[in-house]
Amino acid sequence: MRKRKLLRLEELNWKEIEGLDKERTLVLIPISPLEAHGPHLPIGTDLFITEEISKEVINRLKKKKRTITVLLYPTLAIGYCGANLDLPGSVSVDVKAFRKIILDTLKSIANHGFRYVMILTFHADPFYIKAIHEAIKKVEKNRDIRVAEPLSKIFYEGRNIHHSGKEETSIMLYLYPYLVDKSYKSLKEIRLSTSLFDFRKTLKELGAREGYVGDPSKATMELGRKLFNYIVNLCVETAQELLESKYENHLPKPLRYLPLFLQRKY
Numbered sequence: 196m197r198k199r200k201l202l203r204l205e206e207l208n209w210k211e212i213e214g215l216d217k218e219r220t221l222v223l224i225p226i227s228p229l230e231a232h233g234p235h236l237p238i239g240t241d242l243f244i245t246e247e248i249s250k251e252v253i254n255r256l257k258k259k260k261r262t263i264t265v266l267l268y269p270t271l272a273i274g275y276c277g278a279n280l281d282l283p284g285s286v287s288v289d290v291k292a293f294r295k296i297i298l299d300t301l302k303s304i305a306n307h308g309f310r311y312v313m314i315l316t317f318h319a320d321p322f323y324i325k326a327i328h329e330a331i332k333k334v335e336k337n338r339d340i341r342v343a344e345p346l347s348k349i350f351y352e353g354r355n356i357h358h359s360g361k362e363e364t365s366i367m368l369y370l371y372p373y374l375v376d377k378s379y380k381s382l383k384e385i386r387l388s389t390s391l392f393d394f395r396k397t398l399k400e401l402g403a404r405e406g407y408v409g410d411p412s413k414a415t416m417e418l419g420r421k422l423f424n425y426i427v428n429l430c431v432e433t434a435q436e437l438l439e440s441k442y443e444n445h446l447p448k449p450l451r452y453l454p455l456f457l458q459r460k461y
């Protein structure tokens with residue numbers, strides 16, 4: 196195969212794809228919808244962060260495991276974002292339609308012999324994450340493929356990462372400082388009185404009128420660098436476990452009994 200810096204799946208022809216050793220190939224799929232991220236971050240925030248994580252994961256995996264081929268799937272700018280669909284720029288699709296798109300995409304990839312896939316997303320909407328996991332469960336049952344989604348547990352069972360708050364703003368300051376509006380420094384802290392697990396309401400309805408939660412004014416580039424590295428390391432570990440067939444997919448606890456039909460329609 197021709198030597199390229201970053202192997203993008205869409206640049207290969209079918210002969211090259213046929214010739215890949217699928218036991219030693221991992222496909223990374225970055226996904227995230229466009230979504231309002233407060234008055235200071237771009238609507239592509241989750242997309243930008245997801246893409247940068249994906250590229251860095253590939254760089255580190257290449258250094259660690261030279262015998263592995265990691266292919267980058269074109270970023271899917273699609274998803275459900277019920278929490279912010281009443282703010283300009285958020286693009287949300289029906290969560291069941293989204294689940295079907297992910298399922299069929301994974302089926303197609305499996306049909307061509309790929310055995311290992313990692314879905315990366317920095318968008319943590321509960322219905323959206325649940326839909327991804329339902330699609331993974333179904334494809335793993337019917338095809339000889341293993342699919343990991345390692346990031347949602349950070350949001351639900353790990354660090355307290357608020358939407359467009361201190362943490363996410365920090366990561367954007369580290370990755371894309373020129374896309375962070377300076378007004379973040381004077382934004383007031385927003386604490387939601389209602390639990391964030393009130394999944395059916397939008398942030399605006401819950402009292403976060405400008406579409407952010409937490410304290411963006413405390414964001415720093417240094418915190419962003421640390422968080423980014425922590426996240427990348429987690430994904431690299433997951434990829435290694437996946438390729439060694441040691442990985443068990445994990446749906447965060449608060450999402451286990453969440454039915455998709457409760458999704459918010461706009």
Ligand SMILES: [Zn+2]
Pocket residue numbers: 232240241317318358359363
């Ligand atoms: Zn986000």
